[in-house]
Amino acid sequence: MVLKKDQIIELDIEKLIFGGEGLGYYEKMAVFVPMSVPGDRVRVKIISLKKSYARGIIEAIIKPGEERAADKDKVTFEDFHGCDFGMLKYESQLKYKKEMVEDVLKKIGKLENFEIYDTIGSTSPKYYRNKVIEPFAYKDGKIISGFFKKKSHEVFEVSENMLQSKLANRITKELKEILNKKRIPVYDEKKHRGILRHVMVRTNSFDEAMVVLVVKGEPAKNLKKILYDLRDRCPEVKAAYISVNNKRTNVALGDEDIYVYGDEVLKEELFDIKFNISPKSFFQINLEQTKKLYETAISYFDDVKNKNIVDAYSGTGTIAMILSRWAKKVFAIEMVKSATLDAKKTSMENKIKNIDFINGKVEGKLEELLKKREKIDAIIFDPPRKGIEESVLHSVAKTGINEIVYISCNPSTFARDANVLNEIGYDLLKVQPVDMFPQTSHIEVVGKFVKRT
Numbered sequence: 317m318v319l320k321k322d323q324i325i326e327l328d329i330e331k332l333i334f335g336g337e338g339l340g341y342y343e344k345m346a347v348f349v350p351m352s353v354p355g356d357r358v359r360v361k362i363i364s365l366k367k368s369y370a371r372g373i374i375e376a377i378i379k380p381g382e383e384r385a386a387d388k389d390k391v392t393f394e395d396f397h398g399c400d401f402g403m404l405k406y407e408s409q410l411k412y413k414k415e416m417v418e419d420v421l422k423k424i425g426k427l428e429n430f431e432i433y434d435t436i437g438s439t440s441p442k443y444y445r446n447k448v449i450e451p452f453a454y455k456d457g458k459i460i461s462g463f464f465k466k467k468s469h470e471v472f473e474v475s476e477n478m479l480q481s482k483l484a485n486r487i488t489k490e491l492k493e494i495l496n497k498k499r500i501p502v503y504d505e506k507k508h509r510g511i512l513r514h515v516m517v518r519t520n521s522f523d524e525a526m527v528v529l530v531v532k533g534e535p536a537k538n539l540k541k542i543l544y545d546l547r548d549r550c551p552e553v554k555a556a557y558i559s560v561n562n563k564r565t566n567v568a569l570g571d572e573d574i575y576v577y578g579d580e581v582l583k584e585e586l587f588d589i590k591f592n593i594s595p596k597s598f599f600q601i602n603l604e605q606t607k608k609l610y611e612t613a614i615s616y617f618d619d620v621k622n623k624n625i626v627d628a629y630s631g632t633g634t635i636a637m638i639l640s641r642w643a644k645k646v647f648a649i650e651m652v653k654s655a656t657l658d659a660k661k662t663s664m665e666n667k668i669k670n671i672d673f674i675n676g677k678v679e680g681k682l683e684e685l686l687k688k689r690e691k692i693d694a695i696i697f698d699p700p701r702k703g704i705e706e707s708v709l710h711s712v713a714k715t716g717i718n719e720i721v722y723i724s725c726n727p728s729t730f731a732r733d734a735n736v737l738n739e740i741g742y743d744l745l746k747v748q749p750v751d752m753f754p755q756t757s758h759i760e761v762v763g764k765f766v767k768r769t
């Protein structure tokens with residue numbers, strides 16, 4: 317073994333690998349270094365060792381690579397507020413994201429003949445998130461909230477989170493001031509005791525907010541009072557809920573969301589439609605990039621006019637609603653009840669009549685629909701990170717549907733599914749990475765598949 321744990325070495329970083337870590341070699345041994353940039357010469361402490369590779373964290377930057385965005389003093393994940401790409405200049409973030417997508421499609425997807433375009437960047441790569449969920453903790457006897465340190469459950473607080481909207485930053489700050497005055501006990505996950513678990517803040521482009529305070533136990537009156545006090549300080553809070561989560565779990569929101577005041581939903585506008593968003597409903601977190609994502613996805617259909625289209629994993633019905641302007645009929649399949657209800661409400665408010673909302677799992681509901689319906693022309697998939705179950709893709713292939721547009725927030729599962737689609741007769745024609753998550757190594761992609769003739 318050329319290396320030992322805790323050993324300090326010097327290393328030149330040669331490239332970034334999928335997932336965003338830098339890679340350098342120490343006497344031919346691969347060493348992965350988070351928060352490093354190609355061209356960096358770094359002093360690294362080895363923190364873990366495997367047979368063929370090691371992982372180390374930066375102790376100091378000896379010479380910064382040209383693509384490093386910040387000064388040499390910033391070296392850790394926490395220095396960059398939990399943004400694992402924060403150390404890279406924005407243009408370089410876009411370049412590496414495209415390379416990562418291409419790489420994973422070749423390695424996992426085993427695909428070669430597809431077109432991949434340059435990543436569509438954002439004009440506001442900071443303060444873009446419209447949803448934030450922060451865990452509570454104690455630090456020096458004070459209630460704090462923030463994000464978890466890497467591979468740990470230790471909460472790290474920053475004075476201003478550079479990803480979430482300025483409004484959400486202000487609201488969480490005010491909330492903590494109130495909570496500290498009232499001394500509400502923070503939940504301790506080890507002992508499963510205490511009250512305050514998380515705060516979720518959603519904001520929209522009208523500078524309005526929804527606040528959900530996640531607690532263990534029945535919410536006493538004083539908790540509701542806290543949310544009223546918060547509204548006095550931040551009148552932008554238009555909706556407030558208390559979510560009761562009594563389980564030992566990493567899932568933030570509980571089963572029951574108790575309405576406290578204001579609107580039941582937060583509204584957001586996209587392509588002249590005002591969408592309804594409940595606490596548990598999915599909504600894309602970056603509005604500017606969502607517009608570009610949807611425009612690209614819709615442009616990938618040869619023709620939507622008078623077509624029957626399935627929007628699988630439809631969330632609050634955003635894509636379905638936009639497609640419904642031209643399509644003959646859209647079938648929107650979504651598993652989360654509140655999201656389907658939000659979508660139905662939006663369609664009624666906007667007098668959209670040509671969408672069938674199907675609440676349930678794509679596995680099952682899509683197959684049922686394909687068996688029942690004589691003609692579906694095209695499908696758009698937008699699954700969660702784990703991708704699409706293989707059986708779903710097989711049932712699509714059996715029908716002879718010609719066109720599939722696939723949106724994904726996880727290039728690895730996208731590549732895995734692209735490989736299945738390739739084996740069952742669909743070619744991946746083109747892929748567009750869209751930077752939905754600036755400052756992080758995450759990337760959204762849209763792909764177009766057509767049936768091989």
Ligand SMILES: C[S@@+](CC[C@H](N)C(=O)[O-])C[C@H]1O[C@@H](n2cnc3c(N)ncnc32)[C@H](O)[C@@H]1O
Nearest residue numbers: 598600629630631650651652677678698699700
């Ligand atoms: C990435 S989101 C996309 C939502 C929507 N297309 C949008 O752009 O806002 C994925 C959605 O799939 C839903 N979902 C997850 N697994 C599902 C399943 N097996 N069947 C149906 N819907 C599912 C989630 O609740 C979520 O709303």
